[in-house]
Amino acid sequence: MSSAIINGKEIGQEIRNSVAERVTRLKEQGLTPGLAVVLVGDNQASATYVRNKQKSCEAIGMFSELIKLPEETTQDALLAQIELLNNREDIHGILVQLPLPKHIDEDTVIATIAVEKDVDGFSPVSVGKMMLGQETFLPCTPFGVMKLLEYSGIEIAGKHAVIVGRSHIVGKPMGQLLLQKDATVTYTHSKTPNLPSFTKQADILIAAVGRANFITKEHVKEGAVVIDVGINRDENNKLCGDVNFSEVDGIASHITPVPGGVGPMTITMLLFNTVQAAENKLALQVKL
Numbered sequence: 001m002s003s004a005i006i007n008g009k010e011i012g013q014e015i016r017n018s019v020a021e022r023v024t025r026l027k028e029q030g031l032t033p034g035l036a037v038v039l040v041g042d043n044q045a046s047a048t049y050v051r052n053k054q055k056s057c058e059a060i061g062m063f064s065e066l067i068k069l070p071e072e073t074t075q076d077a078l079l080a081q082i083e084l085l086n087n088r089e090d091i092h093g094i095l096v097q098l099p100l101p102k103h104i105d106e107d108t109v110i111a112t113i114a115v116e117k118d119v120d121g122f123s124p125v126s127v128g129k130m131m132l133g134q135e136t137f138l139p140c141t142p143f144g145v146m147k148l149l150e151y152s153g154i155e156i157a158g159k160h161a162v163i164v165g166r167s168h169i170v171g172k173p174m175g176q177l178l179l180q181k182d183a184t185v186t187y188t189h190s191k192t193p194n195l196p197s198f199t200k201q202a203d204i205l206i207a208a209v210g211r212a213n214f215i216t217k218e219h220v221k222e223g224a225v226v227i228d229v230g231i232n233r234d235e236n237n238k239l240c241g242d243v244n245f246s247e248v249d250g251i252a253s254h255i256t257p258v259p260g261g262v263g264p265m266t267i268t269m270l271l272f273n274t275v276q277a278a279e280n281k282l283a284l285q286v287k288l
């Protein structure tokens with residue numbers, strides 16, 4: 001029997017509808033949520049993601065502004081742009097599309113974004129708050145995975161979650177969020193010896209290693225929930241995840257496809273965080 005498909009497009013749309021209602025309520029109070037997207041250089045994939053982010057903002061009535069900078073932009077010039085955005089009243093969320101050109105230090109750039117506008121949840125303060133379980137913006141991809149699990153009725157407490165991948169923006173925060181929901185979490189990565197001996201124990205397997213079709217049937221326990229965070233191109237230049245879908249289909253109880261699984265949730269949660277940022281600002285204004 002085939003595995004149940006976790007449909008990120010459908011779940012994402014349901015969440016976007018409720019975010020759109022929050023936008024309407026904010027506008028009735030005179031505030032239009034605004035997102036600034038900073039794109040440096042000519043990375044084609046990044047340009048597509050940024051375009052999709054802007055279209056998604058428009059679709060729910062939010063304001064978005066693209067700040068497109070050439071590849072040779074200096075780090076100081078980029079930091080100055082971010083400072084301008086930090087001080088703008090009409091901008092509630094700022095995101096700098098990653099990856100940045102090699103001559104720019106991502107950590108310095110991200111740390112410059114005002115924490116109340118850090119809707120990607122990547123700044124050291126946001127990450128620290130997340131680690132402590134304090135209220136903050138959660139990084140959009142792991143946040144989206146948590147929503148996929150919630151909307152699919154998948155129990156987390158008491159389950160063994162195995163993460164394959166340890167990036168700052170997916171693997172590491174993913175484990176934290178699952179831990180906060182009482183999963184037992186194991187981190188693994190591309191250099192873990194005998195990886196299948198770990199992944200085979202997973203009730204929830206998160207593949208975020210960035211290698212096409214890396215997770216095969218030998219890695220997956222019968223009945224596991226398999227979440228594929230990868231976005232890769234295979235040898236025929238076809239979009240594929242980190243999971244070899246056709247091998248794992250039928251072994252997993254649930255599986256996310258690529259495309260149409262985790263990807264659409266990343267942008268959905270960005271909209272969610274930006275509206276939250278605007279609501280936070282309004283709440284502050286009311287208090288003052």
Ligand SMILES: Nc1nc2c(c(=O)[nH]1)N[C@@H](CN(C=O)c1ccc(C(=O)N[C@@H](CCC(=O)O)C(=O)O)cc1)CN2
Nearest residue numbers: 049095096097098099120140259260261263264266267
């Ligand atoms: N500042 C950020 N940079 C990057 C992030 C991020 O969250 N913040 N994540 C990724 C790229 N990304 C968003 O920026 C992203 C990737 C993929 C998708 C998506 O919807 N994927 C679709 C397939 C799209 C395609 O056809 O290529 C899917 O999986 O269905 C959305 C956003 C790195 N940079």
